[in-house]
Amino acid sequence: MHLSRTGRRGIGYVGTAPAYALRQQVVEPIGEARPSWQIWKELGEQLGLGQYYPWQDMQTRQLYQLNGDHALAKELRQKGYLEWGVPLLLREPESVRQFTARYPGAIATDSDNTYGEQLRFKSPSGKIELYSATLEELLPGYGVPRVRNFALKKENELYFIQGKVAVHTNGATQYVPLLSELMWDNAVWVHPQTAQEKGIKTGDEIWLENATGKEKGKALVTPGIRPDTLFVYMGFGAKAGAKTAATTHGIHCGNLLPHVTSPVSGTVVHTAGVTLSRA
Missing domain, CATH: 2.40.40.20 (Barwin-like endoglucanases)
Structure with missing residues (x-):
């Protein structure tokens, strides 16, 4: 990991047992070095896109990810890793049943007693999309997959x-x-x-x-x-x-x-x- 910055992804969700994992900065960066998140945030603000960066630093962004739970944020920074203690396979009804029994405050399940809908992509269709009308409008020819074949090696390589x-x-x-x-x-x-x-x-x-x-x-x-x-x-x-x-x-x-x-x-x-x- 990068010792001079807090992980730009902030808080991660890892493994079959839901958990929070946090990469934290342990040393100050050298000279005028900046983490990439700060560069993108400041560029966005200069371009008038500051509304897409409504947080001041990684700590406040992490609070967004934790729905403002300061106690949870404090514990996570102390321990670095917090596990929920029970597996959660989103498409397996029995796994979801055991998880919701342990955590009754969890969000409501889908009609099939799973959390399958939580696995949808953040695309308009919720699926992997090979065509982007938005990108095609901005850059004609780039909204669809384009293949350019070229030899990666010679016959004797x-x-x-x-x-x-x-x-x-x-x-x-x-x-x-x-x-x-x-x-x-x-x-x-x-x-x-x-x-x-x-x-x-x-x-x-x-x-x-x-x-x-x-x-x-x-x-x-x-x-x-x-x-x-x-x-x-x-x-x-x-x-x-x-x-x-x-x-x-x-x-x-x-x-x-x-x-x-x-x-x-x-x-x-x-x-x-x-x-x-x-x-």
Whole structure:
């Protein structure tokens, strides 16, 4: 988690047993750094959209989420996690019956004695909508799904994908010495079939290479990945900015990703093709 800010989602609902979970700020941000919620709120106010941000900070926003229950907010900040103590599966009548018996003040159930209607999306239809008339009116051609096919890899390459690990939130906390001790490297996941074809064993040094860049790492042979795909956790092998012992090794994912971005959201392409060889 981010130690310098309160979670912008505020209070979360997690697990099969309803619970409140709260991420709280524990250190002051450095310099003029601001949390993203504050940036969006201030921009909205400058644009005359302040009515959509009727709270002053994360603490008051959390009170909105808790329906103004100050006692509950105080207890949650003290404990960080509060569980209701009984599972609630919204579409299971027996689970709902047990929950409402424990908490008679809960909202009324649906006609089928479930809370299925609570699972509706906040779209006009209450369902997943693939077409947006509002967006189409504002940006013609963008209100409907558009597919642009392009090759993610060449014939002789393997798919290269990445992901995050809980130890290193958003792939950024490898700079923290204690967390670096828990996870020091990001080995490349290689399927046993692919490893056999390449003569690679777990722990071997390997090269990943494509037209964008070249990275050296270590192999982790595992059936947890497809034969045509390689996987690594992001956040290692930093090439610029602050450097510590924790960032001078490992695979740097960005150095292997094509420089392609979405024209609207700016989202980068996270799948690329790479060749795999022993170092």
